[in-house]
Amino acid sequence: MSLFLGVDFGTSGARAVVIDEEGVILAQMRHPWQNGADWLICWQEALWSLLAQIPGQLRSGIDAIAINGTSSTILLTDSAGRPVDFPLLYNDPRGGTMLEFLKTAAPPKHTVLSATSSLAKLLWMEGLPNFPQAKYLLHQADWLAFLLHGQLGISDYHNALKLGYDVEQLCYPQWLEQLQIPIQLPTVLAPGAPIGELQPEIASKFGLRRDCVVCAGTTDSIAAFLASGAKLPGEAVTSLGSTLVLKLLSRTRVEDARYGIYSHRLGDLWLTGGASNTGGAVLRKFFTDEELRQLSQEIDPAQASNLDYYPLLTPGDRFPINDPHLPPKLDPHPDTPREFLHGLLESMARIEAQGYELLQQLGADQLTHVYTAGGGAANSTWTAIRTKYLKVPVVPSVQTEAAYGTALLARGYHLY
Ligand code: ADP
Known part of the structure; x- marks a missing residue:
C-alpha cells in the first residue's frame, strides 16, 4: 500500500x-x-x-x-x-x-x-x-x-x-x-x-x-486551499485561523501590492488572494475555544448585532483596507459576552465579504462558492452569518487541515 x-x-x-x-x-x-x-x-x-x-x-x-x-x-x-x-x-x-x-x-x-x-x-x-x-x-x-x-x-x-x-x-x-x-x-x-x-x-x-x-x-494557506476541495474558477476558500485569509480561484491573475493581493499559480488557473490581520487571534484574546463554542450556540445568526467593529490586536491592516495605522475598533462593548461575540463574528464576516468584493473588482472571477478551513470553520453560527454577507453557498472544506x-x-x- x-x-x-x-x-x-x-x-x-x-x-x-x-x-x-x-x-x-x-x-x-x-x-x-x-x-x-x-x-x-x-x-x-x-x-x-x-x-x-x-x-x-x-x-x-x-x-x-x-x-x-x-x-x-x-x-x-x-x-x-x-x-x-x-x-x-x-x-x-x-x-x-x-x-x-x-x-x-x-x-x-x-x-x-x-x-x-x-x-x-x-x-x-x-x-x-x-x-x-x-x-x-x-x-x-x-x-x-x-x-x-x-x-x-x-x-x-x-x-x-x-x-x-x-x-x-x-x-x-x-x-x-x-x-x-x-x-x-x-x-x-x-x-x-x-x-x-x-x-x-x-x-x-x-x-x-x-x-x-x-x-x-x-x-x-495554499495547503489549506488544496485540502478544501475547491477546483473551479469562482470557488474560494476562506481560512479562519489566527488571521483571515481569502483565496479565490480565477482564470485571471490579480496583483495589487497596496492591498497585499497576489496570485499563486495553480495548474492553468490562478489562486488570487489576500490576508487580513483580523481573525481568530482576536477571538482568542477575549474567549477560550470552549467559550467560543458555547456562546456561538446562543447567537441567533438571523438577527443583526448592530455592532460594527474592525477587530484587530494591534493597529494596521492591509486587506481589504490598506491602512498601516487602522485602529482596532472594538467599541461599543455590549453588556454580555454573547452580544460582544456576535458583533465580532458579524464584523469579520463583513470584512470577508469586502475582501471578496475587492478581488472581483480587481478582475478575479465572480465568487460562486466559499469553502472554509481553519479553527473557525467548525462554527456553524459563524457559517450562517457569513452566508448572509457573502450571498453564495458557504460549504465546509472537504478537509480543513493544511x-x-x-x-x-x-x-x-x-x-x-
Ligand atoms: P492558525 O492560523 O493559528 O493555524 P487555526 O486554524 O488553528 O489557526 O485556528 C485557530 C483559531 O481559531 C484561534 O485563533 C481561535 O480563536 C479560532 N477558533 C477556535 N474555535 C473557534 C470557534 N468555535 N469559533 C470561532 N473561532 C474559533
Missing part, C-alpha cells in the same frame, strides 16, 4: 497527516509551539516529534513526504545548511525599512513590495553581522525539507513567489538578478515535485523507508 505524509508548519503549531492513495486519513499528529522558544530549535523538535508520533505500522508504507510552512518565513544558512542567524517570521515587519529601495528596483505594485515579503526581509538581512557567513536563503518549508532530504538551495514556486520569482515565466526576473544579492537563491520546483530520497540516518531513526521521496512543498492538502501534494509526486 502507498501512503503519503503531509506536514504543516502553521502559525499556532505543527501538524501532520498520513493518507492513502484514495485520500483517506490514516493518522494525524500534532505538536504545539512553546512560548518564547528559539524558533529553529522549536521547528526541528516539532518535525522529529511528528515523525515519532506516526503509528509504527504505517511508517514503512510512506512513499512520499511534503512540508508546508508559513509564507515568507525565511532564514539564512551556511554551506552546510546550518542557520547563521535567527529566522524572520511571516509577520516580521523589519523588511519595511528596505521598501523605499525595493521600489526603485521592482516593477510597480509587485508582490515583493511589502514589509513582510521574503525579498524585503532578505534585503534587511544583508545588514546582519552574520550575513557574510550565509550561503543559502531558504524558506521555513525548504529548510525543514532539507533536514529530511539533505539537499540545499531548493524551493517551490508557491514559497518563492514573495521572493520575486516569476511564476509565469518560471525564472528569476532580470530586475531581481540585477540586485546581485550575494546569496544563493533557491532553485525553484513545482510544488509536489520530487526532490530526493530521505537521508539514510533519518529513515533508519524513524523506521521510514530509505526510498521514501521528499517533495517540494507549499505555503500553509497538512491534508500537503499530503495530497506528496501523493501527486509521481506526476512530475
Whole structure:
C-alpha cells in the first residue's frame, strides 16, 4: 500500500497527516509551539516529534513526504545548511525599512513590495553581522525539507513567489538578478515535485523507508486551499485561523501590492488572494475555544448585532483596507459576552465579504462558492452569518487541515 505524509508548519503549531492513495486519513499528529522558544530549535523538535508520533505500522508504507510552512518565513544558512542567524517570521515587519529601495528596483505594485515579503526581509538581512557567513536563503518549508532530504538551495514556486520569482515565466526576473544579492537563491520546483530520497540516518531513526521521496512543498494557506476541495474558477476558500485569509480561484491573475493581493499559480488557473490581520487571534484574546463554542450556540445568526467593529490586536491592516495605522475598533462593548461575540463574528464576516468584493473588482472571477478551513470553520453560527454577507453557498472544506492538502501534494509526486 502507498501512503503519503503531509506536514504543516502553521502559525499556532505543527501538524501532520498520513493518507492513502484514495485520500483517506490514516493518522494525524500534532505538536504545539512553546512560548518564547528559539524558533529553529522549536521547528526541528516539532518535525522529529511528528515523525515519532506516526503509528509504527504505517511508517514503512510512506512513499512520499511534503512540508508546508508559513509564507515568507525565511532564514539564512551556511554551506552546510546550518542557520547563521535567527529566522524572520511571516509577520516580521523589519523588511519595511528596505521598501523605499525595493521600489526603485521592482516593477510597480509587485508582490515583493511589502514589509513582510521574503525579498524585503532578505534585503534587511544583508545588514546582519552574520550575513557574510550565509550561503543559502531558504524558506521555513525548504529548510525543514532539507533536514529530511539533505539537499540545499531548493524551493517551490508557491514559497518563492514573495521572493520575486516569476511564476509565469518560471525564472528569476532580470530586475531581481540585477540586485546581485550575494546569496544563493533557491532553485525553484513545482510544488509536489520530487526532490530526493530521505537521508539514510533519518529513515533508519524513524523506521521510514530509505526510498521514501521528499517533495517540494507549499505555503500553509495554499495547503489549506488544496485540502478544501475547491477546483473551479469562482470557488474560494476562506481560512479562519489566527488571521483571515481569502483565496479565490480565477482564470485571471490579480496583483495589487497596496492591498497585499497576489496570485499563486495553480495548474492553468490562478489562486488570487489576500490576508487580513483580523481573525481568530482576536477571538482568542477575549474567549477560550470552549467559550467560543458555547456562546456561538446562543447567537441567533438571523438577527443583526448592530455592532460594527474592525477587530484587530494591534493597529494596521492591509486587506481589504490598506491602512498601516487602522485602529482596532472594538467599541461599543455590549453588556454580555454573547452580544460582544456576535458583533465580532458579524464584523469579520463583513470584512470577508469586502475582501471578496475587492478581488472581483480587481478582475478575479465572480465568487460562486466559499469553502472554509481553519479553527473557525467548525462554527456553524459563524457559517450562517457569513452566508448572509457573502450571498453564495458557504460549504465546509472537504478537509480543513493544511497538512491534508500537503499530503495530497506528496501523493501527486509521481506526476512530475
Ligand atoms: P492558525 O492560523 O493559528 O493555524 P487555526 O486554524 O488553528 O489557526 O485556528 C485557530 C483559531 O481559531 C484561534 O485563533 C481561535 O480563536 C479560532 N477558533 C477556535 N474555535 C473557534 C470557534 N468555535 N469559533 C470561532 N473561532 C474559533
